[in-house]
Amino acid sequence: MVFGILCMLVYARWMSQEEYGGFVLLQVLISLGLSFGELGMDTVTTRFIAGTEDIRERRKIINTGIIFRALSMVLICILIFLFDDNLYQLMGGKVPQLLLLYLPAFLFVEGLLDYYAYILQGLLKFKSLAIINFTYGLTSLILTVILVIPLDMGAHGLVWARLVPNILCLIISIMAVQSGFRFEFDLEWFKRLFKFGLPLYGNKLLAFAYSRADTLVIGYFFGPAEIAIYEFARRIPESIEMLYTSFIEVFFPYITNLFSSKQFERISNMVNHANRLTAFLGGLAVILSFGLGDWFFRVFFSEQYLPSVPPFIALMVVLIFIALDSNMGYTLVAIGEQEKPLFINIIRFGIVLGSYFILIPMFQVVGAVIASLIGLAVVNPLNVFFLRRKQVEVSISAYVKPLFLLSLGLALYFVYESNIIIDLVFLVMFTVISFNSGILRREDLQLFQAEAGKLITRFNRRFSHE
Incomplete structure (x- = not known):
């Protein structure tokens, strides 16, 4: 929270409203891709991991979910690569096309990072989550200050100030889970997770639309500023x-x-x-x-x-x-x-x-x-x-x-x-x-x-x- 507010101080004094507004629209697209790609598996993973003490079953849930989430993110990244021009036109040119090039990398890294966070919740490893959140906030603040103020990279600086901490936190998350990842896709567990999570998926999509539709409507009527x-x-x-x-x-x-x-x-x-x-x-x-x-x-x-x-x-x-x-x-x-x-x-x-x-x-x-x-x-x-x-x-x-x-x-x-x-x-x-x-x-x-x-x-x- 504190790190986020400190970053806002940099945005307010060293970036124009139009430039920052364009970066916000990129963040909306990232959230949209993550919401579509998780298919309700996030919260349901936490529930099933927390509901069993069997180490083998937990490992099956974790590995199945990781493989599915990685594949879903790869699929979305391919679709974005194929239709990037259409996406640019859909946003009315309000997001610079160079920024859209970073979108696949964000989706893949943040998709896995989000899923590992839900795994850690299910394992009740709240201290690890706190360390990860602190690491992200501090690293993002340091990079924001360096890239935006002396290097004057603008919105591109904000991109790297978000992407690099995400990669670092993903590495920490993988180490914190300690499940010993195996290429193990359990079809029965996937069916259970998918069946339970499907209503939650619709809920997540609605939650995204509810939380970010206002930004899109405001941008449509009034613009990035x-x-x-x-x-x-x-x-x-x-x-x-x-x-x-x-x-x-x-x-x-x-x-x-x-x-x-x-x-x-x-x-x-x-x-x-x-x-x-x-x-x-x-x-x-x-x-x-x-x-x-x-x-x-x-x-x-x-x-x-x-x-x-x-x-x-x-x-x-x-x-x-x-x-x-x-x-x-x-x-x-x-x-x-x-x-x-x-x-x-x-x-x-x-x-x-x-x-x-x-x-x-x-x-x-x-x-x-x-x-x-x-x-x-x-x-x-x-x-x-x-x-x-x-x-x-x-x-x-x-x-x-x-x-x-x-x-x-x-x-x-x-x-x-x-x-x-x-x-x-x-x-x-x-x-x-x-x-x-x-x-x-x-x-x-x-x-x-x-x-x-x-x-x-x-x-x-x-x-x-x-």
Whole structure:
């Protein structure tokens, strides 16, 4: 998250909006290719690896999945090579054709890297994942600074600042799995993985369309410069969402294990606890962004990106609903209801896509955010309904109470002009009222105190050792 924001500082001050917007469109194409190539195998691999302790069976799952993923990426790369001119014309010339030449390399490397990440999740090797993420962030930042500032390579510098760290992290991932890869394709396991993963594949495609269709629509109506403004608005919320993914990487296998022993009460408590804290912490983040957003963008990203502030604040609200949707959606998959998120996302996608073409021309990038919020809010009760049908008692009040309290706090900003004093007062009031109303609990504070104590102890030991 920190490395990503530091990279944004470089983009803001040493690249034009048009050049950065073209690179963003290349990233959208990479995401599109990865979504098409995985065929639902990623998440389902995590589930089946976490669901068995048999080393031989795990090896079969891993090797079968790796071979399939490599072949699917090779096929997509061949198609891109054959139809690169058509792809360039399809993008309306907004992505430089030289950048499109890097697309096959990105797809092959990132396709394998993504799959190894899901393998490591299933093996519960979260420390390895943390090391890989840190390595990518640090290496990408160093290369971005070198290639964009002194070497002035522009978008081509960003390409290498993403591709080289991906190759390095892929090597680390292969070493971390330690399964001893063999050319072993188990047809029975492939059938099981494919059958279970097919609904998830549709869900992944919808998730991509939902998360990136807005960029394509904005580019169609307004061009790369407006894409750059939107990308700066979404960078911090997306970085926080990636950080939240670290929680999901632990949450999903844990719920899977609980379901294997039919511990529905513990699953219910886990989901409600996650939803309550998600809404509370998200509320704190929204209040901070509302009060400090303008100052932050002016100081760190320069005044040319001040138009990004309104969509940034709105995206912080959307982030709460995305996290809630992830909590309940991954729980549905963990308890064997993998087709339900697909059904839910079909409805959400239809609502959001229709809203894009109405709201984006009217409100530009803010319209895209409003459309996302409408779609997430409409389908939220469906997640609750399907979980309750499977004996997972989701409490709506656990997250509606902090959201209602947040809406009252934001309403006060239309009465009082934002300044540092007002922001601190609202922040303290939100926390105190949350504690008194049971949103924030004593055990939450005790857990925070314990974890903070562990971090301080580790720091003191390391400092003393040095």
